[in-house]
Amino acid sequence: MENSTKNILVAPLNWGLGHATRCIPIIRALEINGYTPIIASDGIALQLLEKEFPHLQTLKLPSYEIEYAKNGGDFKWKLIKNSPKMIDAIFTEKKVVKKWIKEYNLHGIISDNRLGVYSKKIPSVFITHQLNVLSGKTTWISSKLHQHFIKKFAECWVPDIERLPNLTGKLGHLKKNKLNLQYIGPLSRLEKKELPIQYDxxxxxxxxxxxxxxxxxxxxxxxxxxxxxxxxxxxxxxxxxxxxxxxxxxxxxxxxxxxxxxxxxxxxxxxxxxxxxxxxxxxxxxxxxxxxxxxxxxxxxxxxxxxxxxxxxxxxxxxxxxxxxxxxxxxYQGLPKLEKQIHWKQLLILFEGE
Incomplete structure (x- = not known):
């Protein structure tokens, strides 16, 4: 089969714009390496990626309907109250993805924090910087739950580095685990340029x-x-x-x-x-x-x-x-500079199997 038809589904969570924007360098890397990304999300995340990649096919996934509390302290309870909607969306995602694998001849999946977007039939990657999900007194259970979902994926890519100094601390580092983790280095769609300062x-x-x-x-x-x-x-x-x-x-x-x-x-x-x-x-x-x-x-x-x-x-x-x-x-001295090149060729080998 020709490389040019290797379709990879890229599916960021619609929660603010962060998950969508950090998928931009991934989508670019897929294109440079001869894959055809198909983008799937909902809401503003999908709109942003449609503006960024007007030439690519986009598909709509069900919304997790994550609502924010007006008062920060109620945030966790709002999430728990909404969790039936979220679980519902995750089940729907799984069904939809199963159908899409055949329909769009998918060779692989890259899911940024969408828990239901994976398949045992094709290589599926989960991207997260939160191996531990902090939730106050319930941190241990939210983290265990998240890790349970991550295990279903062939690999988990953490956009950070493993050693110190790193950017995520205990969020992205576990003392021990059975997950197939790859620390790929920080993901950014931006490049440093020496431009004259225009704004204070x-x-x-x-x-x-x-x-x-x-x-x-x-x-x-x-x-x-x-x-x-x-x-x-x-x-x-x-x-x-x-x-x-x-x-x-x-x-x-x-x-x-x-x-x-x-x-x-x-x-x-x-x-x-x-x-x-x-x-x-x-x-x-x-x-x-x-x-x-x-x-x-x-x-x-x-x-x-x-x-x-x-x-x-x-x-x-x-x-x-x-x-x-x-x-x-x-x-303050500013954030640590992590000089780590992302080795896309090595990472994308996962999708090379027939």
């Missing part, structure tokens, strides 16, 4: 509603008191790009990968969530950051605290943040 501050928002909107409203007020030029990317994917300027602040609803790459490289520092995809981008571009973790999201809170403790980046809780806090950024 870049604000980039992401993550699910309603918390994204709450932070946008708060930061719009705060950036008015900032003494410098600001580029503010809201992270709202809409059909048309909108650009508005108010005094020293330029607002964008969303940007393409190329525009975001330029904006990052042209900014002196970044104010953002401590979502893992953003963390990988910052590390690759060598940018200093200030983090505001999504309230109630244990993983983002853990990462923000870990970077602060390691002297790499400061953070504040959403309710406590004030623009003056940004002066602390210069006291």
């Amino acid at each position: 501050l870049m604000v980039i928002l992401s993550g699910p509603e309603p918390q994204r909107t709450y932070l946008e409203q708060k930061l719009k007020k705060e950036v008015h008191h900032f003494g410098g030029k600001v580029i503010f990317i809201k992270g709202v994917v809409e059909p048309e790009q909108k650009i508005e300027t108010e005094e020293h602040v330029t607002y964008y609803n969303f940007m393409t990968s190329e525009e975001i790459e330029t904006a990052f490289n042209e900014s002196a520092m970044v104010l953002c969530r401590s979502g893992y995809t953003t963390v990988m981008d910052l590390a690759k571009l060598g940018k200093k950051a200030f983090f505001i973790p999504t309230p109630g999201q244990f993983e983002q809170e853990y990462l923000a605290k870990r970077f602060k403790r390691n002297g790499q980046a400061p953070y504040a809780k959403q309710d406590d943040f004030m623009i003056e806090d940004l002066k602390d950024v210069k006291l």
Whole structure:
């Protein structure tokens, strides 16, 4: 069979934009290596990838209907309350994928945190940076459950490195395990470029509603008191790009990968969530950051605290943040630079079997 017909299903979870954006370098690598990616997701994750790869086929998967609590403390209960919907979506995914394997002649699957997108018939890879799923007192059970699902995949790719210094800490590292883990190195769609600094501050928002909107409203007020030029990317994917300027602040609803790459490289520092995809981008571009973790999201809170403790980046809780806090950024050294090339050829050998 010709290599040109090797179709690989790439299926990121629709939870904020992070899972979709970190699949961009994977989709590019598949194309460079002679595979044909087929993209499957739902909601804004799917919209973003359709904008990025208009020439590729896209398919719709059922939504996990992950809703965020208005109050961060209720986040876990909201997830538990919604878990029947999620389990339902996972079962539907399994059925749909079974059908697609025949229909689209799939040679392999790469699932970014979609638990039902796998098959025993073709090589299936799971991508996650959370081998441990932090959930407060229930961490042990959420982690065991997640690992139970990961075991069903042929391989689990962790976008980090195994030794220290690394970016995920206890999220992406287990003391002992029976999983087939590959530490592939951080995934970023962006490249470092030596561009002159145009902005003193870049604000980039992401993550699910309603918390994204709450932070946008708060930061719009705060950036008015900032003494410098600001580029503010809201992270709202809409059909048309909108650009508005108010005094020293330029607002964008969303940007393409190329525009975001330029904006990052042209900014002196970044104010953002401590979502893992953003963390990988910052590390690759060598940018200093200030983090505001999504309230109630244990993983983002853990990462923000870990970077602060390691002297790499400061953070504040959403309710406590004030623009003056940004002066602390210069006291921190920035995230560790992990010089690890991803060996795509080696990784993709998995899909070579007939």
